[in-house]
Amino acid sequence: MKKLFKSIGILILSAGIWYGCEAPAEEKGSSxxxxxxxxxxxxxxxxxxxxxVQIAVGSADHTTLVTAVKAAELVDVLSNVGPFTVFAxxxxxxxxxxxxxxxxxxxxxxxxxxxxxxxxHVYVGVIRPNMIKDGMSLNxxxxxxxxLAKSGDEITINGARVLGSVEASNGIVYIIDQVLLPK
Amino acid sequence: MLxxxxxxxxxxxxxxxxxxxxxxxxxxxxxxxxxYVAPGKYDEFYNILSGGFNGQMSVVGLPSGRVFKIIPVFSxxxxxxxxxxxxxxxxxNTSNGFVPWDDxxxxxxxxxxxxxxxxxxxxxxxxxxxxxxxxxxxxxxxEILEIPNSGGNHSSPFITENTEYLVASSRFSxxxxxxxxxxxxxxxxxxxxxxxISFVRIAPEDGALSIAFQLVTPGxxxxxxxxxxxxxxxxFFFSTYNTELAHTLLEVNASQKDKDFILAVNWKKAEEYxxxxxxxxxxxxxxxxxxxxxxxxxxxxxREEVIQLNIKDFPDIAYFIPCPKSPHGTxxxxxxxxxxxxxxxxxxxxxxxxxxLMKAIENKDFEGKFDGMPVIKYESALHGIVEKPGxxxxxxxxxxxxxxxxxxxxxxxxxxxxxxxxxxIDRVPTYYSVGHLxxxxxxxxxxxGKYLVAYNKITKDRYLPTGPELCHxxxxxxxxxxxxxxxxxxxxxxxxxxxxxxxxxxxxKKQVKFYRLEDxxxxxxxxxxEETKIERKGKEVHVYMTSIRSHFGPDNIEGIKIGDEVYxxxxxxxxxxxxxxGFAVKGAKTAELLIMPGVTQTLKWVPERVGVxxxxxxxxxxxxxxxxxxxxxxxxxxxxxxxxxxxxx
Numbered sequence: 001m002k003k004l005f006k007s008i009g010i011l012i013l014s015a016g017i018w019y020g021c022e023a024p025a026e027e028k029g030s031s032x033x034x035x036x037x038x039x040x041x042x043x044x045x046x047x048x049x050x051x052x053v054q055i056a057v058g059s060a061d062h063t064t065l066v067t068a069v070k071a072a073e074l075v076d077v078l079s080n081v082g083p084f085t086v087f088a089x090x091x092x093x094x095x096x097x098x099x100x101x102x103x104x105x106x107x108x109x110x111x112x113x114x115x116x117x118x119x120x121h122v123y124v125g126v127i128r129p130n131m132i133k134d135g136m137s138l139n140x141x142x143x144x145x146x147x148l149a150k151s152g153d154e155i156t157i158n159g160a161r162v163l164g165s166v167e168a169s170n171g172i173v174y175i176i177d178q179v180l181l182p183k
Numbered sequence: 184m185l186x187x188x189x190x191x192x193x194x195x196x197x198x199x200x201x202x203x204x205x206x207x208x209x210x211x212x213x214x215x216x217x218x219y220v221a222p223g224k225y226d227e228f229y230n231i232l233s234g235g236f237n238g239q240m241s242v243v244g245l246p247s248g249r250v251f252k253i254i255p256v257f258s259x260x261x262x263x264x265x266x267x268x269x270x271x272x273x274x275x276n277t278s279n280g281f282v283p284w285d286d287x288x289x290x291x292x293x294x295x296x297x298x299x300x301x302x303x304x305x306x307x308x309x310x311x312x313x314x315x316x317x318x319x320x321x322x323x324x325x326e327i328l329e330i331p332n333s334g335g336n337h338s339s340p341f342i343t344e345n346t347e348y349l350v351a352s353s354r355f356s357x358x359x360x361x362x363x364x365x366x367x368x369x370x371x372x373x374x375x376x377x378x379x380i381s382f383v384r385i386a387p388e389d390g391a392l393s394i395a396f397q398l399v400t401p402g403x404x405x406x407x408x409x410x411x412x413x414x415x416x417x418x419f420f421f422s423t424y425n426t427e428l429a430h431t432l433l434e435v436n437a438s439q440k441d442k443d444f445i446l447a448v449n450w451k452k453a454e455e456y457x458x459x460x461x462x463x464x465x466x467x468x469x470x471x472x473x474x475x476x477x478x479x480x481x482x483x484x485x486r487e488e489v490i491q492l493n494i495k496d497f498p499d500i501a502y503f504i505p506c507p508k509s510p511h512g513t514x515x516x517x518x519x520x521x522x523x524x525x526x527x528x529x530x531x532x533x534x535x536x537x538x539x540l541m542k543a544i545e546n547k548d549f550e551g552k553f554d555g556m557p558v559i560k561y562e563s564a565l566h567g568i569v570e571k572p573g574x575x576x577x578x579x580x581x582x583x584x585x586x587x588x589x590x591x592x593x594x595x596x597x598x599x600x601x602x603x604x605x606x607x608i609d610r611v612p613t614y615y616s617v618g619h620l621x622x623x624x625x626x627x628x629x630x631x632g633k634y635l636v637a638y639n640k641i642t643k644d645r646y647l648p649t650g651p652e653l654c655h656x657x658x659x660x661x662x663x664x665x666x667x668x669x670x671x672x673x674x675x676x677x678x679x680x681x682x683x684x685x686x687x688x689x690x691x692k693k694q695v696k697f698y699r700l701e702d703x704x705x706x707x708x709x710x711x712x713e714e715t716k717i718e719r720k721g722k723e724v725h726v727y728m729t730s731i732r733s734h735f736g737p738d739n740i741e742g743i744k745i746g747d748e749v750y751x752x753x754x755x756x757x758x759x760x761x762x763x764x765g766f767a768v769k770g771a772k773t774a775e776l777l778i779m780p781g782v783t784q785t786l787k788w789v790p791e792r793v794g795v796x797x798x799x800x801x802x803x804x805x806x807x808x809x810x811x812x813x814x815x816x817x818x819x820x821x822x823x824x825x826x827x828x829x830x831x832x
Contacts, residue, residue, distance in 0.1 A: 039595065039612060039614075039615070040595060040614075040615040040616075040641070040643070042644070043643040043644045044644060045643070045644075076594075076595060076612075077574055077593055077594050077595075080592075080593050080594075080595060080615070080616055080641075081616055081640070081641060082593075112571070119530070119574075124528050124575070124593065125434050125435060125438060126434070127435065131432075131435060137439075139438065139441065139508065139528065141530065141574060141593075142530060143529065143530035143531065
């Protein structure tokens, strides 16, 4: 639990200091040229509750995940109405992978493999903490299954610990301490 | 803890502009010329588009995207008095009485030998299960048939190759039978809830609808359906979900199994059993409403019986084919050989082969049983799989050149792939979250091709914003080449689910321009101003009224008393195209009438206050439209003002 509070503390600190990627979204005028090709993530809406992507982007603990989601071109997908349950590994989780794994997956020719791994972290549907049952299996977007375990307040997914959860406008994000690798 | 987390979400900054631009996916330069229909020119296609929760159909031109007409079907329509006039009210009658609204999802256009024939459009009511037939010479709702023993009619109104039948299968299974059989605890779902598939016969001569028979099935949820064609004519394919038979929190409990089913039904065989008297007659209660030709009055009849076959008792009429993860669309290609299952939660699109399916049935190549019925071995019916086509595959249409186009809800795109080779050829984004998609003739044996329209659920930043509720959209793509090209993006009415499109040439010459006065057999019709009159029958006052440019006859009426019920029966005497007259009277607790030339329509008016009340024509009919008015005087109950009426003196 201590770790959970720490992680969320970081999340709070990091919230509000993220400024988007290199090219900020342009103001759309009546010419409309810019919104011909932008996807759903480019919708300008600073009032609605953040979606799962925006939550990850707002967290200093999830910079690796966000980089990966962008590289796999899943930003628009996860900005969809969903709803999604996203298991979001923290940066340290990626650091635990064998050296070079992340760098390799970020290469353009590895996009499919990367997308497969990331989609293994996403379920279509909202599974709130109170709905989780010990031994519950979820069929993920990638097509693979994950298994949830619950003991008291402790929740794990394929053995990865859930550190906390954040409600999103289009689902829920569970912060986890390991990267889930498709079996 | 949760409150601090909420604070995080509030403080999180907006993510914008990170999407790599993909120039080339959108054609801007000459796109406008490709959808431009010059003033006075016609569109190439009629698109008959469902209105979803607005209960109507829209008639849209393609490629322009212009809306020509709203056809009210299951919902009242104040614009023309549909569901308000005495003549049209019975069209919305059900076994629950008058139902003024429904949710119309899918369109089926009549076909002969699998090709569009331009006779009728059919639509389904999802909520209070019904199907409707629209006459494509008048673009009016001609018939509505209620479907008994169904909890929700989503898997409908898909039709067979020669429009022999349309189907109406239950999205929501319910307990069926007598009162005692229907009054059961919800948690006895598995034992007591049943699905039904109604085969509604369509009379070839006039399109009249009747329930030929109902198949009783396990309590799965039927989602969508398509008939076989060509070699698979005689079969029907239904997608199912919730084969877990859950009755609560379906978003979790109906997604447990790796595979649900496509149910393949040999309807010709079922027909044989019915002919051989194997069906069981059961009591039911459902309304059948039909517009009479001469009177233009809808007549509602309550029917009380259906014939059922339980598929359990007839093992050679229905086979379950496993299909990954809650299949939504089940679409049959133009040749009739391939059946495309779109598991909306699956990461792949399985393609089944009709030839292999037949072989599997012949060889009894089964992998188990579902509720006692054989389940075909998945691999035995499978032609192959499109791996990782996109996320959230929903629906597939065809171009007749061996390609399939599948909508991807979660990844907001349309994916073009080759059916034989199972290879993705092209993908284009939609804006955003596409549901159905449509190619003119796409579900038929002979697609007209050329365009594809994607119907999108989310439009957030696509148009000038209009508060919390935004329109849904349609996006038109050119599919004449290898690559799909976005040409146009236009808003729609209600929620378009599915639509079909057919070449304008098929129906535009058949359009009725007006109704012939001599054919009008309405009991309150008057064919000339000389015949106009008023009759009192106790408290009922019947005004036999005419309208013609630019007056009503009569236009001065006296002798109405509080407590009377006044029926204005207005006959439009015009015999000219595009000259409807409207009729509205002050204080009427109903909509206007919009009366087509040659037709009689009735507005019921119950005055509650003494005074003189104007009535007028609501449709700008002529240069003297503003003069087209009249007065009706209402006196207190018991007054001795005598009934009189006049025009021009």
